[in-house]
Amino acid sequence: MNTAPLSGWGRWPVISACKVAPKNEAEAIALLSDGEKLISRGLGRSYGDPALPSAEGGRVVDSLAMSRMESFDESTGALVAEGGVSLAEIIEAFLPRGWFLPTTPGTKFVTLGGAVAADVHGKNHHVDGTFGTHVTFFDLVVPGGQVLRCSPEKNSEIFAATIGGMGLTGHILRVGLRLRRVPSAWCKVRYMKAGNLEAMVHLLSEHDASYRHTVAWIDCLESGEALGRGILMLGNEAAVDELPPEHREHPHALPRRRKLSVPFDFPGWALNSLTVKAFNAIYYGLGRDCEKLVDFEKFFYPLDAISHWNRIYGKRGFIQYQVFFPDCSAVQGLRKTLDAISRSGLSSFLAVLKRCGPANTFPLSFLDTGFTLALDMPVVPEKLDVLMPELERILAEHNGRIYFAKDACAAPDLIPKMYPRLDEFRKVQRALDPRSVLRSHLSTRLGLI
Amino acid sequence: MSNPNFEAPILITGATSPIAAAYATICAARGQGILLAGRNVIEVERVAQDLRVRHGAMISVVAYDAAKPGSGLTLAQQALDAGVKSAIAFHGIMEGKNAFHSMMQVNCLSVAELFEELLTLADKENRKLVLAGVSSVAGDRGRQSNYPYGATKAALNAYLSGLRNRTHLSGHRVITVKPGFVRTRMTEGKVSPTSPLLAEPAKVANDIDHAMRGTSNVLYTPWFWRGIMFVIRSIPEVIFKRLRL
Ligand SMILES: Cc1cc2nc3c(=O)[nH]c(=O)nc-3n(C[C@H](O)[C@H](O)[C@H](O)COP(=O)(O)OP(=O)(O)OC[C@H]3O[C@@H](n4cnc5c(N)ncnc54)[C@H](O)[C@@H]3O)c2cc1C
Ligand SMILES: NC(=O)c1ccc[n+]([C@@H]2O[C@H](COP(=O)([O-])OP(=O)(O)OC[C@H]3O[C@@H](n4cnc5c(N)ncnc54)[C@H](OP(=O)(O)O)[C@@H]3O)[C@@H](O)[C@H]2O)c1
Numbered sequence: 001m002n003t004a005p006l007s008g009w010g011r012w013p014v015i016s017a018c019k020v021a022p023k024n025e026a027e028a029i030a031l032l033s034d035g036e037k038l039i040s041r042g043l044g045r046s047y048g049d050p051a052l053p054s055a056e057g058g059r060v061v062d063s064l065a066m067s068r069m070e071s072f073d074e075s076t077g078a079l080v081a082e083g084g085v086s087l088a089e090i091i092e093a094f095l096p097r098g099w100f101l102p103t104t105p106g107t108k109f110v111t112l113g114g115a116v117a118a119d120v121h122g123k124n125h126h127v128d129g130t131f132g133t134h135v136t137f138f139d140l141v142v143p144g145g146q147v148l149r150c151s152p153e154k155n156s157e158i159f160a161a162t163i164g165g166m167g168l169t170g171h172i173l174r175v176g177l178r179l180r181r182v183p184s185a186w187c188k189v190r191y192m193k194a195g196n197l198e199a200m201v202h203l204l205s206e207h208d209a210s211y212r213h214t215v216a217w218i219d220c221l222e223s224g225e226a227l228g229r230g231i232l233m234l235g236n237e238a239a240v241d242e243l244p245p246e247h248r249e250h251p252h253a254l255p256r257r258r259k260l261s262v263p264f265d266f267p268g269w270a271l272n273s274l275t276v277k278a279f280n281a282i283y284y285g286l287g288r289d290c291e292k293l294v295d296f297e298k299f300f301y302p303l304d305a306i307s308h309w310n311r312i313y314g315k316r317g318f319i320q321y322q323v324f325f326p327d328c329s330a331v332q333g334l335r336k337t338l339d340a341i342s343r344s345g346l347s348s349f350l351a352v353l354k355r356c357g358p359a360n361t362f363p364l365s366f367l368d369t370g371f372t373l374a375l376d377m378p379v380v381p382e383k384l385d386v387l388m389p390e391l392e393r394i395l396a397e398h399n400g401r402i403y404f405a406k407d408a409c410a411a412p413d414l415i416p417k418m419y420p421r422l423d424e425f426r427k428v429q430r431a432l433d434p435r436s437v438l439r440s441h442l443s444t445r446l447g448l449i
Numbered sequence: 450m451s452n453p454n455f456e457a458p459i460l461i462t463g464a465t466s467p468i469a470a471a472y473a474t475i476c477a478a479r480g481q482g483i484l485l486a487g488r489n490v491i492e493v494e495r496v497a498q499d500l501r502v503r504h505g506a507m508i509s510v511v512a513y514d515a516a517k518p519g520s521g522l523t524l525a526q527q528a529l530d531a532g533v534k535s536a537i538a539f540h541g542i543m544e545g546k547n548a549f550h551s552m553m554q555v556n557c558l559s560v561a562e563l564f565e566e567l568l569t570l571a572d573k574e575n576r577k578l579v580l581a582g583v584s585s586v587a588g589d590r591g592r593q594s595n596y597p598y599g600a601t602k603a604a605l606n607a608y609l610s611g612l613r614n615r616t617h618l619s620g621h622r623v624i625t626v627k628p629g630f631v632r633t634r635m636t637e638g639k640v641s642p643t644s645p646l647l648a649e650p651a652k653v654a655n656d657i658d659h660a661m662r663g664t665s666n667v668l669y670t671p672w673f674w675r676g677i678m679f680v681i682r683s684i685p686e687v688i689f690k691r692l693r694l
Binding site: 002004023024068069070071072079081089092093097 | 492495496498499502503504505634642643
């Protein structure tokens with residue numbers, strides 16, 4: 001079997017892996033029956049190591065050869081599709097007919113399987129919850145080769161453990177998902193400035209109730225008084241009569257754009273100067289407050305316009321650090337985190353801040369009422385070795401937690417405290433996988449099982 | 450869509466081939482009806498259902514086993530009944546010299562049987578067809594690594610070229626499609642997955658669509674294979690026979 005170097009979206013770490021892509025149910029069943037270790041992989045948009053094998057040369061089950069759509073109910077929006085179908089394909093097929101994803105991460109190049117396994121969230125988390133809460137059922141191949149239909153009613157514990165379970169309960173074959181009707185493919189977006197972190201946190205909390213989609217960009221280069229200054233984006237889906245006349249006839253059509261690409265590895269410094277310019281242009285160009293119509297593509301997926309943008313960090317790769325803090329400790333936790341990162345000299349220019357709604361019932365799901373912050377950092381091992389322990393102390397003090405889908409370097413010690421329902425997950429996992437077949441680099445590194 | 454042939458339904462055989470599925474996607478996306486034919490009806494039905502869900506397309510499925518002589522006669526009748534004005538044969542197998550007979554049947558004889566019958570039936574009602582046979586660059590010159598397969602595709606090339614010549618004046622079009630290496634199970638384990646010569650099925654399907662609706666006679670896809678095969682055909686036999694190809 002051929003092995004080749006494989007990594008997540010951050011291009012670090014790199015592990016040699018043997019990729020196998022089952023083309024039908026029988027092949028997937030056979031793979032999970034032979035007793036050898038493996039982990040599922042979709043489009044590899046998780047940043048660190050969740051979709052990498054636990055050891056060099058290990059196997060990954062590539063879901064992309066199983067990407068058929070199976071049924072769609074035009075009256076309810078109920079879609080059934082194989083785990084390798086991407087959110088981009090779903091949008092392409094159904095947005096023109098007036099349907100959109102119930103919630104979406106910041107890139108549409110993720111698979112249904114990956115979206116379920118990480119229980120991904122979007123800008124509307126405070127209104128619509130996570131992706132997993134819109135899943136009606138899925139079929140899971142578990143070690144030994146059995147195929148289990150799981151739903152809130154049937155195999156409900158396995159259903160809950162699999163959503164957010166990072167591929168550790170089995171390989172997701174097909175997913176039932178409820179799409180949502182949208183009036184158009186446009187958002188009415190209001191932009192506001194906040195001069196510091198308190199102001200930003202306050203604005204986010206204040207506007208939650210009146211906007212379906214909220215997110216903020218934080219300028220990480222500021223410190224002291226202006227720490228956490230940034231731009232807040234508040235969006236609601238636009239009704240047809242709010243669109244410019246030229247778009248009213250086809251309100252669900254997306255404007256065609258040319259795709260840009262980063263054709264080769266950039267030197268590391270190139271990125272910051274680019275984003276600094278973009279941010280400052282908006283920040284200083286903005287009055288106190290302004291409103292604009294923005295199409296879904298640009299609003300939900302600004303980075304998808306540039307393929308391979310991860311090359312912009314150069315060969316060394318990068319990590320993404322995403323944390324969550326509950327409401328009560330959020331301001332303190334966020335302030336200390338931003339401060340530590342900016343002192344480390346690793347800070348990227350922009351961070352994304354989002355207010356989130358209440359937790360769901362899935363034991364390893366990431367978010368709860370509070371705030372989540374995400375930012376990129378280049379991989380500079382000497383500096384990360386100092387920074388990471390400091391960030392973990394901050395997390396521990398303020399009841400924070402990290403997001404598995406983005407993680408590449410957390411230590412195992414704090415995980416049970418971050419995820420208090422870990423044991424509940426482990427119980428289900430071990431019953432399904434007594435011979436320890438399902439293992440990823442992440443699960444081994446963090447001692448998840 | 451200027452070409453009236455592509456407003457009527459199309460017959461696509463070998464529907465479980467990734468290239469065929471990608472081509473069917475292009476047809477379905479523009480709203481063209483499709484008659485999908487294949488031997489594994491359950492799998493073909495899955496392809497069809499995927500196209501229906503994504504594109505709301507009108508797709509029917511028929512069983513067709515190219516290894517059985519005579520099956521092309523039934524298929525041609527079903528296709529004409531369905532109103533097709535174009536057809537493309539994707540089905541094919543690549544095996545060793547022990548399977549030469551069955552390869553000849555599937556890769557060449559079955560296509561000839563199907564196309565002859567389609568034309569006979571179409572001529573009766575004065576219907577004009579666009580017919581495409583998916584051959585291979587391997588048919589341009591026999592190489593020791595897979596000359597039995599190459600020979601069946603060479604036979605198909607000669608057949609299609611003759612058919613084009615015969616039907617030209619009667620208003621039918623015949624296209625020979627010669628793909629290079631394409632990422633499908635046929636090349637799995639034989640061509641390195643990172644080879645720059647390995648094309649994606651969607652790219653090849655797109656080229657085929659342009660050729661079908663345009664005016665080409667022989668399509669090399671991707672385009673650079675025309676140059677590569679020109680060079681390979683130009684090597685004198687005295688040298689060629691010593692090469693390890
Ligand atoms: C630009 C960008 C923006 C992002 N924004 C967000 C965001 O806003 N919110 C958010 O929540 N996430 C976000 N993400 C992260 C991304 O949504 C998740 O990592 C998602 O899981 C990636 O899906 P994938 O198909 O690429 O899966 P992979 O990265 O290949 O795998 C991710 C996990 O899913 C498991 N998995 C994949 N397929 C299957 C299957 N068929 N069966 C079982 N397990 C499977 C893998 O084992 C692995 O643990 C972003 C990522 C990028 C690159
Ligand atoms: N891949 C390449 O690099 C390449 C290069 C040049 C030319 N081609 C040609 O492209 C075409 C498609 O091949 P592919 O690469 O996509 O390989 P593929 O996936 O193996 O597709 C071959 C198709 O032919 C069908 N088929 C085989 N025997 C059949 C029979 N007896 N009756 C009916 N259908 C039969 C197969 O059906 P089942 O699914 O039921 O087996 C399948 O749909 C072939 O003609 C091939 O020769 C391929």
